[in-house]
Amino acid sequence: TNSEDAFQIVMNSFARSIEAHTSYLSPRRAEQFKMDMDLELEGIGAVLSYDEDYTVIRSLVPGGPADKSEQIKADDRIIGVAQDKEEFVDVIGWRLDDVVDLIKGPKGTKVRLQYLKGVDDHGAPKVVEIIRDKIRLEDRAAKSEVFAAKYADLTSKIGVIEIPGFYNNLSKDVKVELAKLKEAKVDGIIIDLRQNGGGSLYEATQLSGLFFDQGPVVQIHTLNNRIEEQKDRDGVTFYDGPLTVLVDRYSASASEIFAAAMQDYGRAIVIGEQTFGKGTVQQHKGLGRAYDLYDNPLGSVQYTIAKFYRINGGSTQHKGVIPDISFPSAIDPAEWGESQEDNALPWDSIIRAKYNSVDDLDAAIAYLSKAHDERIKSEPEFNYVFEDITRYKEEKDRKTISLVEAQRIKEKDEGEARALARTNERLVRLGEKPVENLDDVPDVLDDLDPFLEEAALITQDYIKFGRVAKK
Numbered sequence: 119t120n121s122e123d124a125f126q127i128v129m130n131s132f133a134r135s136i137e138a139h140t141s142y143l144s145p146r147r148a149e150q151f152k153m154d155m156d157l158e159l160e161g162i163g164a165v166l167s168y169d170e171d172y173t174v175i176r177s178l179v180p181g182g183p184a185d186k187s188e189q190i191k192a193d194d195r196i197i198g199v200a201q202d203k204e205e206f207v208d209v210i211g212w213r214l215d216d217v218v219d220l221i222k223g224p225k226g227t228k229v230r231l232q233y234l235k236g237v238d239d240h241g242a243p244k245v246v247e248i249i250r251d252k253i254r255l256e257d258r259a260a261k262s263e264v265f266a267a268k269y270a271d272l273t274s275k276i277g278v279i280e281i282p283g284f285y286n287n288l289s290k291d292v293k294v295e296l297a298k299l300k301e302a303k304v305d306g307i308i309i310d311l312r313q314n315g316g317g318s319l320y321e322a323t324q325l326s327g328l329f330f331d332q333g334p335v336v337q338i339h340t341l342n343n344r345i346e347e348q349k350d351r352d353g354v355t356f357y358d359g360p361l362t363v364l365v366d367r368y369s370a371s372a373s374e375i376f377a378a379a380m381q382d383y384g385r386a387i388v389i390g391e392q393t394f395g396k397g398t399v400q401q402h403k404g405l406g407r408a409y410d411l412y413d414n415p416l417g418s419v420q421y422t423i424a425k426f427y428r429i430n431g432g433s434t435q436h437k438g439v440i441p442d443i444s445f446p447s448a449i450d451p452a453e454w455g456e457s458q459e460d461n462a463l464p465w466d467s468i469i470r471a472k473y474n475s476v477d478d479l480d481a482a483i484a485y486l487s488k489a490h491d492e493r494i495k496s497e498p499e500f501n502y503v504f505e506d507i508t509r510y511k512e513e514k515d516r517k518t519i520s521l522v523e524a525q526r527i528k529e530k531d532e533g534e535a536r537a538l539a540r541t542n543e544r545l546v547r548l549g550e551k552p553v554e555n556l557d558d559v560p561d562v563l564d565d566l567d568p569f570l571e572e573a574a575l576i577t578q579d580y581i582k583f584g585r586v587a588k589k
Contacts (some may be wrong), residue, residue, distance in 0.1 A: 122146065126417075137422050139400050145415035146215060151402065155317065157255040157285050161222040162229065162248045164190075168214040172197070182253050189246040190233060196221075197243060198232030223250050258282050262295035264302050267545060269499075270571045274578040278570065281325075284317030284372035287326035296328065296357050305362035306577045309376075310570065312390065316371025319399060319426070323348040326379040328356040329386070331397050334471045335379045338399060339429040347429075347471055356389065360584060361386035362577045364570065365441060367449050370394035370456075374434040375426060378448035382430045384477040387580060388441045389573050391449065392505065395456035397435030398463055399424040425463060431470040435463060442483045442564075443490055443576060445569055446500065448507045478559035482583050489579050490572070498547070499568035502540060 122144045129142035142153055153159045163182020164175050172195040176184040198206035199220040209217045221229055227250050232243045265276045277299035279292060299307060316322075319336070326335040327350025334347040363377050363386045374393050380386035401423045405416035427433050436457040456462050494500035520526055534556065541559055542552035544566065553559055 125461040133419075133421075134460060136461065136579060138456070138462040139396070139398055140421045141419070143402075143418045143420060146219070146418045148404065148415070148418040151418075151420075153255075154258075154283070155286050157258055159172045159222065159253050159255070161250055161253055162231075163251070163253045164221075165222075166196075166214060166218060169195075171216060172234075173209060173212070173213045174219045179253055183248045183251050187246050187248055189244070190231065190248075191235075193236045195234045196231050197234060200230040200232070202228040202230070206230070225251050258285070260288060260291045260295055261300055264299070264304060265308070265570070265574050267571055267574060268566055270575050272574055272578060274305040274581050275303065275467070276574045276577050277302065277307045278310055278574075279307060279425065280310040280356045281314055281373075283314055284321045284325070286318060286321065288318070288321040289328060290297055292325060292328060293356060300357070304359075306362070307357065308362050308570070308577055308579045309386070310364045310573075310575050311369045311373040311377065312366040312569075313368045314370070314373040315394075316373055316396065319348065319372060319375070319453075322372035323350060326350060326376050327352060329358075329361060329380065330383055330476055331355050333383070333473045334429045336375045337429060337431075337468060337471055338424045339427060340424045340467060345468060360578065360581045362573060363388045364573045365390040365393050365439065367391045367394060367447065367454055369439075370396045374439050377439045378428040378432075378434060381442065382428055382475070383473070384475040384479045387479060387483060387576070388439060389576055390441050390445050390487060390569070391447045392440050392444070392451045393434070393438035393455075395434060395436045395438035395451075397425055397427070397433045397456070397465075398422045399426055422463070425466075427468050429471040429473050429495070431467050433465050433467055436465040442479070443487050445572070446494075446503050446507060448510045466583065480579060485583050486576055486579050490576055493575065494572065497568075497572070498543065499566075499571070503568070 126142055126144040126147065133140040133142055149447060161177035161573065162184040164184045165177045165179075167174050167176045175184075175190060175192055175194050175196065177192050177393045178190075178465055183533060184190055191450045196217065197210050198208055199217065204433070207220065209220065215323065221231070223229060228247060229250060230245055232245050234243055235241055260281045261279060263281045265272070279295050279299070281288065281292070295306075323335045330350070332350050332353045334349050338346045340346060358565040361380065363380050365377055365388060366375065369390075370393060374396065377388050377393065381388050389496045399422065400420050402418060402420050404418045406412070409484065425433065425435060436455070438451070438455060520529075537554075538556055541556065544563060545560070548562060550562060
């Protein structure tokens with residue numbers, strides 16, 4: 119396994135010297151890639167982590183084989199693994215991915231786990247027998263909710279669909295979530311693409327087509343100098359209500375295709391940060407062939423085959439998608455993203471595709487931007503953001519650091535006092551009691567998302583603007 123890791127590192131060093139997204143995937147990494155795209159694996163349905171020398175169960179997939187056993191629980195530590203009736207293999211001190219390989223296996227096969235309960239170091243090991251099954255990774259799938267504001271003055275019913283990645287069959291899942299939100303009679307919807315690094319180009323096209331009748335979604339410039347269009351052709355709009363798209367600097371590739379298409383068609387207002395700026399298409403190809411005589415899998419290669427372009431002819435390469443309404447950010451787009459990758463392909467543009475915009479949103483954007491700018495001036499959460507940006511820039515430009523212990527302790531204490539004061543201000547605003555120690559902060563602050571709160575308020579303003587415009 120270690121030699122496999124070393125080989126992958128060497129091959130990727132060579133591949134990345136050619137182009138930023140060309141890479142070799144070891145057999146284990148290739149299997150992980152397939153699992154990420156399918157959101158499916160065969161195993162016991164447990165999320166594992168490494169703690170000192172132990173493999174620890176962090177959580178169980180609800181309804182999965184491990185959960186159904188009603189024996190093994192979160193925080194239990196696996197110390198041995200056996201296949202069906204075979205002897206146990208002691209896995210204390212093993213690498214986590216090696217333990218995972220032992221536990222995973224084909225659907226219908228048996229695996230036995232030897233484990234210690236919780237933090238019990240001295241109790242007798244217990245044994246559980248589990249029959250493996252197909253596991254759907256629901257935590258990585260698209261999910262929706264009717265947004266419940268924590269502090270914002272939200273009178274409209276806003277739906278949110280969070281999309282972590284563009285996996286296979288994403289568009290079908292989003293159709294289901296849209297149906298749920300329609301049934302809930304939401305007034306508008308936010309598509310949350312923050313931290314979404316992309317995935318399937320096909321799914322980006324299919325997802326875009328849910329929000330307009332038909333037409334091109336993205337243009338692809340291939341190696342043989344041809345320009346091809348990926349189109350939505352079904353003539354059906356699955357949701358035609360008010361729509362906003364929330365992005366950040368980590369939204370990339372397929373996320374940028376979707377956001378750009380919504381922007382070019384005038385179908386949605388894009389909110390957030392300038393996106394990553396990845397405008398290239400990769401193909402994933404296994405190295406194994408049916409006639410190979412190798413006993414072990416060879417892995418796969420991922421290599422760039424084309425560049426994609428917006429339907430307006432522009433490219434997202436380096437530049438990304440610039441939001442219609444920008445949130446404050448400490449990240450300078452020139453210092454983060456595709457433009458900082460070694461050997462990244464350059465930005466260019468091609469001719470505009472033939473398409474008809476759904477709407478001209480310039481007037482709406484001007485109205486919403488003004489309301490947004492006024493609102494965040496007095497919004498405490500955004501004041502915190504502005505303070506953090508200022509402090510980050512000051513620290514970023516510092517060229518020295520004190521080696522005097524008293525000074526370092528003073529800076530640490532000041533930082534903790536500042537964090538505690540802010541925490542208590544937020545708790546009081548939410549109707550909670552202040553705390554004396556940062557270790558005692560209740561979970562309510564974990565769910566606080568100022569950017570999503572503001573996106574919901576912008577969406578509400580968009581809904582109201584539409585009603586005014588129709589009068």
